[in-house]
Amino acid sequence: MNVLGIIFSYAERDNLRELTKPRTLASLPIGGKYRMIDFILSNFVNSNIFDVSIITKNNYHSLIDHVGSGKEWDLTRKIGGLRVLTPFASPDAKGNGIYNSRVEALSYNMNSIKRSRAEYVIMTNCSTIYNIDFEELLRFHVDRRADITAVYTNNIQDPSLLAYDAPFYHVNDSGRIEDVRLFSEENGRRIDDYRSANGENEPINKSCGLGVFVIRKSLLDSLIADAMAYGRLDFYRDILQRLAGSLNIQGYEYQKYFMGIDSISSYMRANLKLLDVEIRNKVFENVVYTKVKDSVPAEYVSGCVVKNSIISDGCRIEGTIENCVLSRGVKIAKDSIVRNSVIMQNTTIMENVNLNYVILDKDVIVRENRKLSGHETFPVVIEKATIV
Amino acid sequence: MNVLGIIFSYAERDNLRELTKPRTLASLPIGGKYRMIDFILSNFVNSNIFDVSIITKNNYHSLIDHVGSGKEWDLTRKIGGLRVLTPFASPDAKGNGIYNSRVEALSYNMNSIKRSRAEYVIMTNCSTIYNIDFEELLRFHVDRRADITAVYTNNIQDPSLLAYDAPFYHVNDSGRIEDVRLFSEENGRRIDDYRSANGENEPINKSCGLGVFVIRKSLLDSLIADAMAYGRLDFYRDILQRLAGSLNIQGYEYQKYFMGIDSISSYMRANLKLLDVEIRNKVFENVVYTKVKDSVPAEYVSGCVVKNSIISDGCRIEGTIENCVLSRGVKIAKDSIVRNSVIMQNTTIMENVNLNYVILDKDVIVRENRKLSGHETFPVVIEKATIV
Amino acid sequence: MIYAKKKEMIAMLLAGGQGSRLGVLTKDVAKPAVPFGGKYRIIDFPLSNCVNSGIDTIGVLTQYQPLELNTYIGNGQPWDLDRINGGVSILPPYVKGKAGEWYKGTANAILQNSNFIEMYHPDYVLVLSGDHVYKMNYELMLDFHKETNADCTIAVIQVPFEEANRFGVMSTDQNRQVYEFQEKPEDPKSNLASMGVYIFNWEKLKDYLIEDDNDPNSENDFGKNVIPNMLNAGERLFAYTYGGYWKDVGTIESLWEANMDILDPNVPLKLNDPPWKIYARNAGQPPHYIGEHAELKNCSISEGCMIYGKVDHSIIFPSVTIGNNAIVSNSIIMPNVSIGEGAVIEYAIIGENAIIEQGATVGCINTAKLSGEHREITVIGQDIRIGAKNSIPAGEMVEFSLPGKEPLR
């Protein structure tokens, strides 16, 4: 495949509070043993794209730890392979070396991007879990002689799982995006507006962007150079919206399942949705690769009660869990009851604890007899390595 | 081997002018197809140390390009392996995330260093090419029950190849370093003082440090934490010198060949020294791994004249070269004469050019009929990608 | 142009055995590739032991049905053995000159690969077999080998005297030097049994392998020929005593027992042991899912499983589905098995990809079970389908698929 994948590992803004304090969005644990980036990387690899660059900004230590040399994704390649682009790498990094917008981020890393042999670029954020066949997407882009192809979805069953800064595209009958509608910060969050106008769980019958774009590398280079020259730093407003009239921007409709995660409540919701067999089958339709930890299989001790839960390797369950998602190496001692909760790696729940709607980050210890309870939309979040 | 190797990829200060403008010291090309870091990485791998971290500061793009995932050095390991530590990786990076001293650099990266399973750390700069058996060095450190072991050399045949900020150690009869003598910036460069006092090429009968240290990881952690707490940021002055009385700092004498490179003239000298068979055999006593480029073997066209030169794969020689070191992919057209010069990758010399004592960086083009001439100690340096 | 760095010791792992006593379980795979302990294969144990002991160069000698084993080992990455210098190499038989030669015995297999060994100029060669479950630090054994200045060191384990006749047993003096060796003796003089783990000085071993090869009556086997020859010639053989868990999993009974040992907190086979991990190729499946009405008791469950029924005292490998109201007890369910609704599995080993349809029963006995009674293990072969409501009596070994049937009324 003649494509370089570019992943923005961070969200322009997110509302994940404690969860993205010790890490960038890309390395947020989800679905038991995965990190957000696993889904995107696997998507590329499953589409035979073995040339992938991850653009980082800060706080990317856990991301580097996780992806390592890219071996687990078959991305330790001699030609192409995985590159993590970090700040200050290049002598021509301007200013303080830190970029504040996608346009700047692309500009500062353009030398490295240009070094790839690929002719096309597929750019994506990593706040959304989806399952696109990028080979098909590229064929679409080439067949339509598009300058840019933007992926959108039309039928949003669950608006709470759509990124709140997703743009609306006006797609005409021939599939061309004629206009892009954005809501600037001052106007509030667009999806939220829709939610309040249409009710929280009403489907939205609009074409919403998923933050995935195909573009010829040489065109990207000149668009970014141009935008930088005029100080136009917003990719959506200054490139997509401004050039919708002059460039052939095609819309590619994504019709399969997706989950966008940009807040504590959408994070909670996405995890619990995976307990639904149908949704799980959609999300894991193709192999999702992740870092191997060589944990032992989960152990269930006599006396445990486990219902409707996802459990990872290395867990040891003596107590009761119900509607939970457990990462690797979680220990639940006897007489403890955990419900409707997401528990990350190596967290230990001691005896006689009672938890409901709680998100426990990595390496947390909940001592005996503690009781914590949140609500589905406002779960209690316990920071990494806290002792409760 | 129970050791984590730590490499400082940058020089605290160097005098390499144009050569380190587009790159950090670690990725400076040398000896035809190598980069400075190849010698250090190979030293670790040849000593069965497969857990290596490279601390970068800025300008490390070419370094990352060169080392990639570490495959060529057999460092793409599941346990240990190669890590490149870059700025802004960690949420606890203080200030602007950039470190100004070794103590700060170690402090900011201590979390990552601590994650290694190794008990000991061997730290090294990468301005010096040497050939130490680190396994033997570690045995020495353990046998002597040392807190720190510092590597030094006693018999400096060629002071011009010693780093000018190298410290002098006072080693007592039992091998303990009792005092460390430093020259602060104001007092000028110590080695230069010696040179002027003793003559440029007189051997120095002093114990000079080579910038290589062995230390238990836990001790390093507490020394660095301590130094940071008191704002003592100079590793030599604030740790070695200050604690020489209280810690058991052992000196390990290195008796083999070395070349330190921190100026244009020592860079030139080191390259030309490799034309000496004896020195070359010493430097390449063990395998030196580097990035593979899959170039074709060098082509010599009828009419070429080649004398006393090192030529890398992918070169094509039609003209005359004498006492030169050529990196991969250099083209010398007919009727050109190049003497006493170092020519880096993919540089092209067109017809009827005459060069003497010149350093040509990568991707330079020297057009027809040009004539450039420097002096051994003041070679002409042509910057990367210049057209002359 | 074969360059290789000198290695102090390399390992040669004999993985050629068919393991015919495991019956249908080794019909299509070599014994070392048989799944074990929920996510491992038997060969993971010697491979991980090597890596954890600092041995990074391993030759794996295969000749029986090697595809699955070769694919499993691949480039060695799961064991950190994908190395430029050394790593894991598969060594099949080959044609040299005009004709090819299959491996005639364990010793012959090593001899035929002496070119491979010589590439690394090792001082010592560690010879291992691929059919035991144990965790052992070979580095300590090498230290012992060097200290005693031995020509060959044999790892031994104490076994009950009544079982000693199944092993090669050694009589040693107070310095642990071997003065007598009996291969599967009727009347054992010692209960120190060979574990099939040897360290040889390579130069010495080479001489004996060549000598052995020239003997037309030899079976070219370490235990039967090479070790006795060395002892008779007065070489220094020492016994290195190993005190941990060690099990030959060469029979259905012992394979079942060793699996169940994992669930027994009193047995010293601890797999969750970070400094001495057992590495395995990962199934790459999502975490498993436990349904609303599942009941779990003292069991081990792996990735990709969907558990809706009851599991008691069993080992469940990756990607197994256990339907509603199904009951699995005292059993080993290998990867990718599907167990239908209401099926009952007792004291059984179900081979990879097998399908037990709804309502079928495997290994059940209708009579009331006496406590402590010995139950025979039932085995369902790889890829076998047991039709709905069919019933497999205890102790059967099923090699062909069976259709569904109406239950007896």
Add this chain to the structure above:
Amino acid sequence: MIYAKKKEMIAMLLAGGQGSRLGVLTKDVAKPAVPFGGKYRIIDFPLSNCVNSGIDTIGVLTQYQPLELNTYIGNGQPWDLDRINGGVSILPPYVKGKAGEWYKGTANAILQNSNFIEMYHPDYVLVLSGDHVYKMNYELMLDFHKETNADCTIAVIQVPFEEANRFGVMSTDQNRQVYEFQEKPEDPKSNLASMGVYIFNWEKLKDYLIEDDNDPNSENDFGKNVIPNMLNAGERLFAYTYGGYWKDVGTIESLWEANMDILDPNVPLKLNDPPWKIYARNAGQPPHYIGEHAELKNCSISEGCMIYGKVDHSIIFPSVTIGNNAIVSNSIIMPNVSIGEGAVIEYAIIGENAIIEQGATVGCINTAKLSGEHREITVIGQDIRIGAKNSIPAGEMVEFSLPGKEPLR
């Protein structure tokens, strides 16, 4: 538990051949492992062609002296073939059930590995041999195969009619469909010669391989049996014409010529071709050194060499030393050869690690050379030592070391 992603096409590379016409050069190595072109092995060409054509799954079928080849291929990293899904796999013969079977012919080798092929559920299988030097885009051939809706596509090259009897030749209609196939015909009806490069629809091929296996009179060979059978049965066979450089390097003469072709700017075998690189395992040596009095003319020199003498129209592999006043002309010097002071080598191939001591001469003729005269190639085998001042006449093939001698006066 062998999972693999579906691949549209995988390659099967027949690397089992002994290549006996290369004499001493293939005494210890399989033909595909013979060094070529200064830094390559012959097998680098089909492997690199695959990678450059986007084929990432390759089975290499070996059975003759595979150690050097296996070590050379290793985990496939030099060709970017160290992959989790696919990559390069070595496929030796193996024991199945009770007895082992060596590969009987090219077709049988593929059949015995159908389990490997089936893992990837390929639509197409590309069959290659490991003894040709050429650069070819198999992807374009696959496009042709799909366009013509063929069952089998055979790559062909035009050869002079007088040489056609050395090949399988094809007669085609105007659509390039094959209507007649002759294997090494005395009286060729066409000059379109098979290059030994085939694309088959896998399902179709499988049927013919099984049919072929059931025929006790078959030699189990593609050219002799499978292709004629398919043609007779009316399958759609097409010829895909290749127009580039292609050379069978199966003889000493052709191996020498193909090497010299690299030095000839008029021959379309360009190795320095970034978009279609030929990958090779790297020697890992420092750049070579040219001494004060060396003289070089139209030659190619590799890493690690130390050149003090004269080199004219020759290919010098890595780590070769050529002493003062030595003369090497029109020769191929394989890796790690040492040529002493004043030695003279003409029209020769010197095998790996050979030592030509000082003053020795190889392949020289005393009579004045007529221009355009045909010179026989002299071959010195791997690891051979030619003693000081000894003289090897032109056209000899030296298999044993020879002592030094006083020169004839």
